[in-house]
Amino acid sequence: MYNSWFQKLLLLLVIVGGINWGVYGIWGLDLVGWLLGGSLGWLARTVFIIVGIAALALLPALFSSNEERRPEAGRA
Secondary structure: OOOOHHHHHHHHHHHHHHHHHHHHHHHOOOHHHHHOOOOOOHHHHHHHHHHHHHHHHHHHHHHOOHHHHOOOOOOO
C-alpha cells in the first residue's frame, strides 16, 4: 500500500499525531508540546503543522482503488 519512502514518512508523521492525540485524550498531556517547549512554542507548532500537512497529503490514498496502488506485474 505504501511503497515510497515519502508515503512511509507521511504515515509515520500521522501515527505520531495520532499517538499524541491519544495520550492527550487519556491523560491530558500534550507530548509534542511537552517535549518541544510548550504547545504554543514555535517548534511544537511547526511539528503540528507538518503532521497536519502529512495527513492532508495522505487523503488521496484513502480514495484510490487497490488497482492503482498495486505494483505492476513486471516489477519485482
